[in-house]
Amino acid sequence: xxxxxxxxxxxxxxxxxxxxxxxxxxxxxxxxxxxxxxxxxxxxxxxxxxxxxxxxxxxxxxxxxxxxxxxxxxxxxxxxxxxxxxxxxxxxxxxxxxxxxxxxxxxxxxxxxxxxxxxxxxxxxxxxxxxxxxxxxxxxxxxxxxxxxxxxxxxxxxxxxxxxxxxxxxxxxxxxxxxxxxxxxxxxxxxxxxxxxxxxxxxxxxxxxxxxxxxxxxxxxxxxxxxxxxxxxxxxxxxxxxxxxxxxxxxxxxxxxxxxxxxxxxxxxxxxxxxxxxxxxxxxxxxxxxxxxxxxxxxxxxxxxxxxxxx
Numbered sequence: 001x002x003x004x005x006x007x008x009x010x011x012x013x014x015x016x017x018x019x020x021x022x023x024x025x026x027x028x029x030x031x032x033x034x035x036x037x038x039x040x041x042x043x044x045x046x047x048x049x050x051x052x053x054x055x056x057x058x059x060x061x062x063x064x065x066x067x068x069x070x071x072x073x074x075x076x077x078x079x080x081x082x083x084x085x086x087x088x089x090x091x092x093x094x095x096x097x098x099x100x101x102x103x104x105x106x107x108x109x110x111x112x113x114x115x116x117x118x119x120x121x122x123x124x125x126x127x128x129x130x131x132x133x134x135x136x137x138x139x140x141x142x143x144x145x146x147x148x149x150x151x152x153x154x155x156x157x158x159x160x161x162x163x164x165x166x167x168x169x170x171x172x173x174x175x176x177x178x179x180x181x182x183x184x185x186x187x188x189x190x191x192x193x194x195x196x197x198x199x200x201x202x203x204x205x206x207x208x209x210x211x212x213x214x215x216x217x218x219x220x221x222x223x224x225x226x227x228x229x230x231x232x233x234x235x236x237x238x239x240x241x242x243x244x245x246x247x248x249x250x251x252x253x254x255x256x257x258x259x260x261x262x263x264x265x266x267x268x269x270x271x272x273x274x275x276x277x278x279x280x281x282x283x284x285x286x287x288x289x290x291x292x293x294x295x296x297x298x299x300x301x302x303x304x305x306x307x308x309x310x311x
Contacts, residue, residue: 005032007156007187008053013062015048022048024211030187037202038191041298045211046191050158067156077106080154082146084161090134094144097133105152119147123173138165146174157181158189163197195291209298226293229259230286237278244268
């Protein structure tokens, strides 16, 4: 990966607040044209990392490069941030708010109006443009905050719980916009507890727990490390045992088969289809979900964690 394509580089970052070490030697990179998942339980250090990357707070030690080097005022106009704590101006209309925030990000008045209209129409908020922010529903406010964070079409986008409060239709709209931004080359960091969304959208992830990076890399490779040697099969007929299968559990009209060490799923399938008393209708290798991996890695520690997220 070319250095020009690395939009965020975190190297051995440590951040302490007094005697509390919120981040402990975390390293990762975010590339252009990818959606990167930043995951972890509450209090893991995600917000501290994000604020350090944005130069809101300074790390105690370590190195941060953003868009090719240290943070500058010019680079701030190339970054979009959707924080979990929403912060629009309640007494301003939606239209005026977006134009004002667009101007703060360096857009001309004309471009700010054009972009505001474009995104308001795309996210079905055009008819609400003259309403004050305080009069918007939670879902509408969430979409408005999203527009405010990306209307200047930044190179690096950091979004914290982007689907909170959204119904399935609006979730799909936001996803489509994020995919479009990724495809034009933006680097996107998505922090969320919704593992299904991460599995669908992210190519790489970092899972942190109690301030430390515990899983980092390609999502498919991580999942393959945790996947057990098991298959599920639907069939007509009943089986008591199969060579190479250590556990055979009836499930939902079929069977969950745990294979022995070194046994390939293709071997067991061949044995099943060669039995004249059986008709195999579905045979599928079981893949562990990211949610299950999350619980395996941090589940036993989440309840015992005492560290709080930095504010």
